[in-house]
Amino acid sequence: MKKEIIKKHPLAIRWFHWVNFPVLGIMIWSGLLIYWANDVYRIGFGDTTLIKFFPKSFYDTFKINGRLSEGMAYHFLFMWLFFLNGIAYVLYTIFSGEWRDLVPIKGSFKRSWQVLLHDLHIRKTAPPITGKYNDAQRIAYTAIIVMGIGSILTGLAIYKPVQLEWLCWIFGGYKMARIIHFILTIGYVLFFLVHIAQVIRAGWNNFRAMITGFEVKKIKEETVAEEPKK
């Protein structure tokens, strides 16, 4: 078995990824401190509540209670890092051409189902991959950018709802903008859970690439032997 070092993630991508991780974490935490002050959202029908956001035990566990001013102060500091890092990432992917690996292509939606079935061990073979990522990844990594833009715009709408009334209007009003801002946050948490599961499933070689930038490719000896001798 011969090994080869293959470049996978440019330094800029790794940098943006690892900056975003703690920053988004702090945004979610400080967002919870803010949300607590008016925690009216739930999933249910009529008077029946299936999921309440959030139960008292959740607040107690994470010490969320009575920290609105603190939450706002941190949220309105780290929003800048989240925003600037996100902008830098998007600009980098555009100018470096990395975007080609990150956006869905023809047949991506169909193949992403096949990826899902394969990952759930329902389907034996994985569909072919064009570029760096499979089609489920293409959709996920594009969706997360759309979500990020959505968080910034809904956040801005509820931050300055009078001066940016038109922005509130786009999202269906002040209350709806706050709801969307919240749902997107739940979306990040779900993304994170799947992301972590997939990273564990993919293994060390894949994870190491997000820190070192390279992946190790193993090449069978036979193919090497076929090369003409000097």
Added chain:
Amino acid sequence: MANIFKTIFTSNKKLNIDQQIMKKTVVSFFFFFVFAGAAFWGWKWLRKQPMEPGSEKNRTSAVLRKVLNTNEDIFKGLLSKNNLAKEYPRSKAANPARVNGYLGLKTKLDSNWAMNVIKANGDTLKIKLDDIKKLPKIEFAFNFKCIEGWSQVTHWGGVKFSDFVKAYGLGTESAMNYLGLATPDKQYYVGIDMPSALHPQTILCYELNGMTLPMDQGYPLRLIIPVKYGVKSLKRIGYMYFDNKRTPDYWADVRGYDYYTGL
């Protein structure tokens, strides 16, 4: 283990593929942990900053206060007299309107109530409700927004603050940077930047839903300022004053909130 490190970092010989992988991995992880450590240290530093003095529930440090003030400088440029809070049909207004605080209302209201307007030269004007009512009245329903996150369409009536300062010859005062208001017992007080106070929807309010203000909504006279969160809409005005420096603000000074809280 030490031998491997010695080989990959000091050997002059060309490294084999496994040694190359090892070297690149070690170097990358080293820098990764250095940066992660620096970020963690920065976070600890931020969390350790001493809280602002003189406040039992204030959880805002000087660093965070600086950030809030910088955000104010960046976003106050958005404030325009032409950007009005959206007005709703009065039929959409909540009745009764939500009552969300009793700060400054716990003492008995003096039957001789008058608003004390402290002028720049130190004189105090005592202005009765009937005098206020002589000025042109405006009414509107808008989505009142609380800093806690809830909002409610409510219908208010009163006198534009900008009309009030003109009528009472408070030109010098309204040219200053900040307006201050306090309840008669001085238990609740707010500070407001003058451009927001002079916004055309900022009113000295004496009516809710077309009726006299209820006691718990700030009878006889309160502020309604749609370009701010509800915390600035002080109930039961006892004192009005002006300053070029920031006037005291309960939620900013004692409880660690942003001073500006502009919407």
